[in-house]
Amino acid sequence: MEPFLIAVIVAATPFLYAATGELVAERSGVLNLGVEGMMLLGAVAAFVTALTTGSSGLGILAGAAAGATGALLFVIVALGFSANQAATGLALTIFGAGASGLIGQGYVGEALKPLPKLQAPEQLAEFSGVRILFNHDVLVYGAFALIAIVWLYLNFTRSGLRLRAVGDDHHSAQALGLGVLRIRSLAVLFGGACAGIGGAYLSLAYTPLWAEDMTAGRGWIALALVVFASWRPLRIVFGALIFAAFDQAGNYRETLNIEIPSQFLSMAPYLATIIALVMISLASRRSDTPACLGREFRPDR
């Protein structure tokens, strides 16, 4: 059971980063489907930087920067030129997959040392709970800290309120004097940086190597996760752990003694997302779905 729970926390980490970033972007009213592409850009930039400089810290920063650069393209095209957001996001995914493959071409076959793990204090290490929660690398804790910060920001700060206002009704927000496009651009850039770190986690800690398409659809799961969490940060933690548990359950079939086909487990995250969508539309009380999600905004003059 213990290795299973450890594996779940580790597997949830890339989802946490990418989904939290996407949540902020979506709460500002922008649907960026380019998460997978931004994660790949982050993964390759982090790997190449860490390999050439020898510093995983710089690698993480490079991952964030590369993800944000991908997001910048999205900002220019979808917000600056008001192009269709869904199409721009898909294009960004294709671009990210291609560009990361090109950048990483010369680095296939190289390997890194994984990020160091924090060691639990020895006198506490005999407790199973301590062993599960400690012994992770810094990015794992960073993911949970990031969610806490985003939750506080969205719910308890004036700036967070503005961001939500922009996502819910961009025309009223503009009438109140808020810079809609500026706020949205920053939210999307933040989302890109988070996706980049999510990708960096894959190439620095999860499997410290570079391989083309190594995100293998995790960006899409992160997108589904935002919906599953009904756009609430704390539910992302819950959702990411559940999705990761589906992901890992097949591996621990012997220990857990389960009889579910592994194909069903692969499908489960998407099934859960569809159920969540149905429940959101059935719910009578107002949900947190940003009312202007994905809608183009042209400032009135």
Added chain:
Amino acid sequence: MFRTLLLGLATALGLTAAQAADDPLKVGFVYVGPIGDHGWTYQHHEGLKAIEAKYGDKVKTTFVESVSEGPDAERVIRQLAASGHGLIFTTSFGFMDPTVKVAKQFPKVKFEHATGFKRADNLATYSARFYEGRYIAGQIAGKMSKNGKAGYVASFPIPEVIRGVNAFLLGMQSVNPDSEISVVWVNSWFDPGKEADATKALIAQGADIITQHTDSPAPVQTAANAGIPAFGQASDMHEFGKTAQLTSIIDNWAPYYVTRVGKVLDGTWESTDTWDGIQPGMVQMSPYINMDYEIAKAAKETEDLIRLGRLHPFTGPIVDRDGKERVAAGETADDGMMATMDFFVKGVIGDLPK
């Protein structure tokens, strides 16, 4: 996925002109993974390079990578066929039915499908007897494993993979009859993250030696970080686990590809069924390292016995895990049985989805 779409579109739009007699032969490859997977697809791509090196201006090659096994594959294959390719290699088991379908529609185009069993006048099949290499790896594992329990990172429950699991375990049991294998299905040919997860899970559940039938080097790397020995797959993965990799089965497709293209060029191509192993060199073993000299020597000896045809990995008695005898004592499994293998031998732990 999307890149393949664009690539496919480009070939369909740009290259539809009819072929004149002295135009170069266009050879197309459809890959299931990226050419940078450092495993299965990488080795096929080495074959493509060998064709270019050998025939130069006489051929023109195209490849489409990361094609998913499903409706997308049929579209990609059809576009290659419609854009003047004379010979098309589809290099994954899941491309079988799409290839058969497209081959029917383009009788003048020659097709070759890797690891499948459906043929036609213009559709040949080819595969390698990887199980020979897996038997050798299994013998090494039987000698190296302390608790007699190996972990197997598996992709999909198809005969090729099942055969590999059984061959490995039979090799293990030839030195330690009580050996067991735990199998974890990752339901993907290429997903480094999932392959690493499966490896960790297998180690956590007691496996002290790891082998894989997926295409990325992540299992070797993960095992190396856990201090556990492992076997590479399809390509030499030594770089990812210098202290862990014991040997690796190398798929050497290049000579086959060069021969087949030559046959199309001189007009002698026929639909054939090729299934070569260690003997002609389609299956090669990377150097035996990170083990005692005695073990390496024994492995080399087994390799030679297989090459000379003195040893068949599937020699009876072979009993499946439900207790049914599948190969009688003293007999060997025939190719037909091996090509459709759908049972695990005694000692395999883990489900076998039907």
